[in-house]
Amino acid sequence: MNLLYISPEKPDIWRDEIARQMPDADFRVWPDEIGDPAEIDVILCWRPPADALRGYPNAKLIYNLGAGIDALMSDPTAPRDIPVVRLIDPLLTAGMTEYMVYWTLHFHRNFQRYAAQQKDHVWRSLPAASTAGRRVGVLGLGELGAAAARALVRLGFGAVAGWSRTPKTIDGVESFSGAGDLKNFLGRTEILLCLLPLTDETRGIVNRDTLAALPRGACLINAARGAHVVDEDLLAALDGGHIAGAALDVFNAEPLPADHPYWRHPRVYVTPHNASLSIPEAAVGEIKSNLARLSAGEPLLGRVDFDRGY
Numbered sequence: 001m002n003l004l005y006i007s008p009e010k011p012d013i014w015r016d017e018i019a020r021q022m023p024d025a026d027f028r029v030w031p032d033e034i035g036d037p038a039e040i041d042v043i044l045c046w047r048p049p050a051d052a053l054r055g056y057p058n059a060k061l062i063y064n065l066g067a068g069i070d071a072l073m074s075d076p077t078a079p080r081d082i083p084v085v086r087l088i089d090p091l092l093t094a095g096m097t098e099y100m101v102y103w104t105l106h107f108h109r110n111f112q113r114y115a116a117q118q119k120d121h122v123w124r125s126l127p128a129a130s131t132a133g134r135r136v137g138v139l140g141l142g143e144l145g146a147a148a149a150r151a152l153v154r155l156g157f158g159a160v161a162g163w164s165r166t167p168k169t170i171d172g173v174e175s176f177s178g179a180g181d182l183k184n185f186l187g188r189t190e191i192l193l194c195l196l197p198l199t200d201e202t203r204g205i206v207n208r209d210t211l212a213a214l215p216r217g218a219c220l221i222n223a224a225r226g227a228h229v230v231d232e233d234l235l236a237a238l239d240g241g242h243i244a245g246a247a248l249d250v251f252n253a254e255p256l257p258a259d260h261p262y263w264r265h266p267r268v269y270v271t272p273h274n275a276s277l278s279i280p281e282a283a284v285g286e287i288k289s290n291l292a293r294l295s296a297g298e299p300l301l302g303r304v305d306f307d308r309g310y
Contacts (some may be wrong), residue, residue, distance in 0.1 A: 002039050006030040006053065007046040007065070014065075015043070017280035042291065046278075051294040053078045061085065061294055062223055063287060065278055067092065069224060070198045084304040085162040085290060093147045095276030097242075099223055100148040100153065100193050103247040103269070107191050107219040108134050112245045112267065113309075121259065134160035135267060137189030139205070140196035140224065141175075142310070144276075147172045161185060168234070171262055173287045188212035194296060199309030208233040210242045211243060219245045223275035226251035231262075238267050249275040 003018065003025050005011045011029045018027050021177045022306040028034060030052060042057040046065040049127065053062065062079065064072060066084040072078050106112065110126045114215065117124060138145045141162040151170035152268050161174040168175050176185035186192070192214060198201045206229040220243060222229055231252060237243040245268040248262060254273055255297055261267045286301075294301055 002026045002028065002035075002041045002042045003044055004028045004030055004056070004059075005044045006048040007044075008049070009046055012286075013280050017284045021284045042294075044287070045114055045269040046074075048075070050075050051077045061129035061141075061300075063290070064304070065088070065098075065283065068225060069310060070197065070227075072304070073198075073306070080306060083300055084301050084306075085293075085302040086300040086304055086310075087278060087283055087286065089278055089286055090144060091279045092276050093144060095279075096144045096195070096223060097147045097151045099249065099271075099275035100195070100221060101151050103221045104136060104152060104157075104191055104193065106247070107221075107267075112269075113139060116266065128146045133158040135159040135161070135188050137175075137185055137192050138162040139192065139194045140164060141170065141173075142195070144198065145193070145195035146170055148195060159188075161188065182210070183213050186210055187215070189218065192217055193218050194220070194222040194228055196224050196228060198227055201309075204230050205226050206234065208231065208236070211237040214243070216242050218230060219243065219246045219247075221247045223249040226254065233246070235261055235265070237265070238265060243267075245269070247271070249273055263301045 005014060005027065015027050019026055023246060030168060035057050038058050040059050043052065043053060043056065043062045044065055045062060048071060053075065059082055061082060062086060066087055069086055072084060108129060134157055136159065138149045141149065145162060147301055149160050149162050149170055149174040159171060161176060162170065163176040163182060165177065167177040194206060196205065199236045204257060206222065211233060216284055234243065238246065245267045249271045249272055256262060256270060262270055290301055
């Protein structure tokens with residue numbers, strides 16, 4: 001099987017791991033190692049350059065090496081006549097769960113306020129909050145959002161809710177769904193976790209109106225896509241005191257420009273789009289299993305529905 005890797009990220013760790021787990025595969029790298037485009041069976045990609053996915057007449061599958069597919073959605077030249085799947089890696093999910101749980105606990109325990117007190121040499125305990133009553137809300141209950149919600153329930157958070165396009169059933173998680181239920185979901189949410197797919201409907205969903213619908217003093221954690229957030233609206237809500245803090249891993253412009261206000265804002269925490277990274281050792285096993293399904297004509301895991309946008 002001939003695999004073509006298309007990504008601005010270096011291919012070395014993927015090449016080595018595929019050689020170890022799939023020794024019969026021919027791993028090629030775009031653009032210098034393509035060879036005959038007609039020989040390519042499967043394309044492995046992450047944030048491929050525009051137009052790079054076109055021109056492989058016998059490709060049977062495009063494998064997106066991550067959970068987010070917005071780069072493929074925004075490329076009008078990307079093929080729509082062959083299956084596209086996104087990576088569903090247990091370690092990728094675990095990494096995202098760790099990130100979301102960490103920042104939820106950070107805001108739940110008022111660690112941002114203790115950090116500010118430390119700078120001012122202030123020794124003062126703050127009132128303790130109960131996990132049983134802390135109202136956490138997860139925007140998006142797909143693979144990643146559902147895992148984060150379940151982890152918080154296991155930690156004893158007794159007021160976890162989720163919002164999604166359609167109703168979901170998760171033990172211990174109150175379900176809200178559809179545009180008509182969004183305001184109700186936000187009104188009961190003190191710590192908001194965003195793990196939505198990026199679609200036309202969710203672009204800019206964290207804006208002046210939705211932030212205002214949160215209770216005063218709420219906090220935001222966004223590890224989905226930067227385009228979910230209207231930066232000017234979030235900064236205004238932070239400066240006005242309605243939003244108490246934000247942990248952001250994704251941004252409208254990446255890398256985050258050096259002069260962006262997020263860098264210096266005292267209540268914003270910036271991480272460089274590394275909330276969860278694909279680990280080739282685990283990911284290649286999942287890829288290998290899905291390629292076996294492809295060869296056998298069986299349903300593929302993580303298949304993308306372009307009409308829904310994820």
